[in-house]
Each structure stands twice: as C-alpha cells, then as structure tokens.
Amino acid sequence: MSHMEFTGKTVRDAIAKACEELEVDEALLDVEVLEESARGFLGLVGHRNARVRVRKRDVLKEVLEVERPDSRYTNIKPQEFSEIESFSKSGLEDGKITQEGALSENIDKSEIVSQAKEFLEGILCRIPVEAAVEVSVVNGSIELEITGDRSGLLIGKRGQTLDALQYILNKSINRETPLEEKTEIIVDTEDYRRRKQEILRDMALRMSQKAKKSLMPAALNPMPANERRIIHMILSEDKEVYTKSYGEGPLRRIIVYPRKAMPNKRRRR
Amino acid sequence: MKELVEFIAKSLVDYPDEVNVSEKETEIGLILELNVAQSDLGRIIGKHGRTAKAIRTVLNSASTKRKQKVSLEIIE
Numbered sequence: 001m002s003h004m005e006f007t008g009k010t011v012r013d014a015i016a017k018a019c020e021e022l023e024v025d026e027a028l029l030d031v032e033v034l035e036e037s038a039r040g041f042l043g044l045v046g047h048r049n050a051r052v053r054v055r056k057r058d059v060l061k062e063v064l065e066v067e068r069p070d071s072r073y074t075n076i077k078p079q080e081f082s083e084i085e086s087f088s089k090s091g092l093e094d095g096k097i098t099q100e101g102a103l104s105e106n107i108d109k110s111e112i113v114s115q116a117k118e119f120l121e122g123i124l125c126r127i128p129v130e131a132a133v134e135v136s137v138v139n140g141s142i143e144l145e146i147t148g149d150r151s152g153l154l155i156g157k158r159g160q161t162l163d164a165l166q167y168i169l170n171k172s173i174n175r176e177t178p179l180e181e182k183t184e185i186i187v188d189t190e191d192y193r194r195r196k197q198e199i200l201r202d203m204a205l206r207m208s209q210k211a212k213k214s215l216m217p218a219a220l221n222p223m224p225a226n227e228r229r230i231i232h233m234i235l236s237e238d239k240e241v242y243t244k245s246y247g248e249g250p251l252r253r254i255i256v257y258p259r260k261a262m263p264n265k266r267r268r269r
Numbered sequence: 270m271k272e273l274v275e276f277i278a279k280s281l282v283d284y285p286d287e288v289n290v291s292e293k294e295t296e297i298g299l300i301l302e303l304n305v306a307q308s309d310l311g312r313i314i315g316k317h318g319r320t321a322k323a324i325r326t327v328l329n330s331a332s333t334k335r336k337q338k339v340s341l342e343i344i345e
Contacts, residue, residue, distance in 0.1 A: 096302050119280060126273035127331040164326035171320060172280035175312075249317070 007049040010037050022056055024200040030055040112183055113142055114175050120187065123165065128152065131189075141184035144169070149206050154189050159196060162187055163224075200227055202255075204234045208241045211258040222253040270339050271329055274301050277324055282309035298338025301328075305343075313343055 006021070008014030011033055019026050037050035063150040117135050124131050124146065131148035133205050146154055174182040187192065203220065211218040220231065228245055231254050235243045241256050279285035287306040292299060300321050305313050314321045325341050332339040 028329065040298055123273065126276055127334055129334065153334060156326065156330060160326055161330045164323035165325045167319065168277055168281070168327065171312075171315070171323075174278075175281065240298075 003053050004053045004230055005034065005051060007051050008037075009049060011050040011052060013051045015054070018052065018054040022054070024056060027057060057076050090256045096256055109137060109140075109142065109183065112173060113137065114186055116142055116144060116169060119172060120146070120165070120169060123168075126152075127153075141186055143186045143188065146187065146189035149191060152190070155192050159192060162189065162192060196227075197230060200230050207256045208235055208238055211241050211256045212260075215258050215260060216259070218256045220254045220256070222247060222251045224250075225252075228252065270301065270328065270332055270335070270337070271301060274303055274324065274328060274341060277327065278303060278305060278313060281312050281320065282306065282308065283312070284309055301339060302344050303341060303342050310343070310345065 004018065004022070006014045006018040015026060015029070015031055018029060018031075022029070032049040032055075033052045034053050035048065036047040040064060062210070078121050098231050113135055117133050120133050122196060124133070129149045131146050134145040134147060136143045136145070153161070154165070156164070170183045171180075173185060177183070188194075207218045207220055223231075232243050232245075233240055235256060240260070241258055243254050243256050245254050247253050271292055275288060275290045278288045279289070280310065282288060284306040287304075289304040289310070291302045291304075293302065294300075299303055303313065313324070315323075321341075321343060328339055328341055
C-alpha cells in the first residue's frame, strides 16, 4: 500500500484534500504530518504549506497483520502445503501429519481398499444409485471412481455431495487409525475432480496475471482447504507472485501478491 | 432413507448396536430421528458439525433421487 503526500494551507486542508482524492473517510487514513503550515512574514516571506503523508489503511491486513514476502510460504515445496494449511487452520493437532505418515503408506492396503469400496457401494445402493465403484491406489491414497451414474446427482452443487461422500468415507475408514497412519481417500465421478482442478488452474493463472499487471494484490473467492492447496501449488511455480491465505473457516481465501511492488508515486527523494 | 442413515451412522460410531433411526411422517416431509450412544454424539456431529452436514448432504441426494422430502434430526 503506497503512501501519498498532500499539501494544503493547513494540516486540516491537506487531510481533507487527501480524503477527497482517495475517496475515503478520514478514519480510513493513516496520517503523518511532514510539515506544519507556517504563515510566514506578512503572508509574503517564508510562507509554507502544510504537508501530510497519508496511507490508506487496509482493514483486511490490519486484522490479519501486515504481510511481507515470507520465505516460509514462498520457498515451499508443493507437498508441504497441506501441512502448513492444516497447521495454521486448526492448530497443532492436524499439523502432526508428518513425512513419516507419507512413508508408512507403503504398507499393504488391500484390506482398507476393499473395506472402502464396500462401504461406498453400501451407501450408493441405499441412495439408491445404480453405479459401480472402481478402485486404484495412487501415491498411497485410495481413489474410488464411481461409474455408471451420469446424472450429476452424486456431484451435487459445487461438488458438495461428492465431498460429503469423501468426507464420510475418510472418517469411517480412518476412525481408529492414529493420525500418522491415516489413509487419504478420494472419491470421484464423471471426472469431476480433474475438471475442477482445471477450472482452479485457469482461475489461479488469471489472478496471477491480474496481480502482475496491476502490481496490486489480487484476492480470490473464499474456497475450501483442498482447493486452496491446489492454487498454492500451481502458483508456487510462478516466481513473480506469491500467495497467502487469510480469513477463518469458510471465509478463508487466497490473496495473490506480485513480487514487484507498486512504485510509490510521490516518495520523497 | 432410514437404512442409508443407519448404514452411515453405524460406520462412524464406536457402538453401532446403539444406533437407532426412527421415521416420522409429517406435512413437511419425512423426518428421520437418529439416536446414538451419548459418547458417540461427537463422532456423528463432528468438528463444527461437519460430519452431520456431510450426512445430511448425502441424505439430500437420496431425497432428490426419490423425490421425497427428508430431514435428519440428531437426538441428544
């Protein structure tokens, strides 16, 4: 956020001018008086205008503290993001998902796989939907692909039914397993997850373009953790921007910052 | 519908035998009342009601499919 300087006959005049120009209320400005006005001698010699430096207060940033290019977030490897996200979101407990968890996933999963498949089929036949479940294990997580129903019923509005199914499956399968050994279960149908990822990629790239072009931070709409994670990962490859999340719970959103900052218009020397 | 809720609930709790769902037909549609063991309530509701919400979402898809209004009540 850049500083701007305004001058006026008095300090009050200068502030009023600033408010008018920036179209904000005085309460939203940080004001620093650079020079008091001086009447001078007989209004001729030594007359000096008041000069103030103002800065538009960013309420969002004030609530969430001032951000800076933070190496913790920017030099991060993609796979570490889930950790940071969950860590900052719900504190220590979720943050314990460590590398060991990833390593121990080489253990044979056939039992969990068939359990997950049966459970999902059990839910589907009770809805009832006529659909089959195909299973594959990718990078230690179980992917369940529902085939046969192409009505979109199982996707729901913005994928919420699919997410609900996935959430319930994760909960029930990992009910008794300790945190480090949890198995990630992904439920997909009609290729929804891949399509969604493409949409997110487009949006991420568009916002980074916007940030780079305007040299101003660009905010994305609030979205759930897994979607934010995808955006963080995509934009971590772009060296000209960095991303951070702000807000709590369902209002948490990503802001894309350009690394090149807005040049200050009237900086003093 | 009843079986669906029962099936999901039983998979989430520690005491599946104490899961009990009763149906009530009202003018606003079918109401399912879910009873679980006191100690399992947390598992059914979840952090910030997330599990409860997920169950209701899945139930809604069933309700859409069967064209019948359903709501779920978790009895404390």
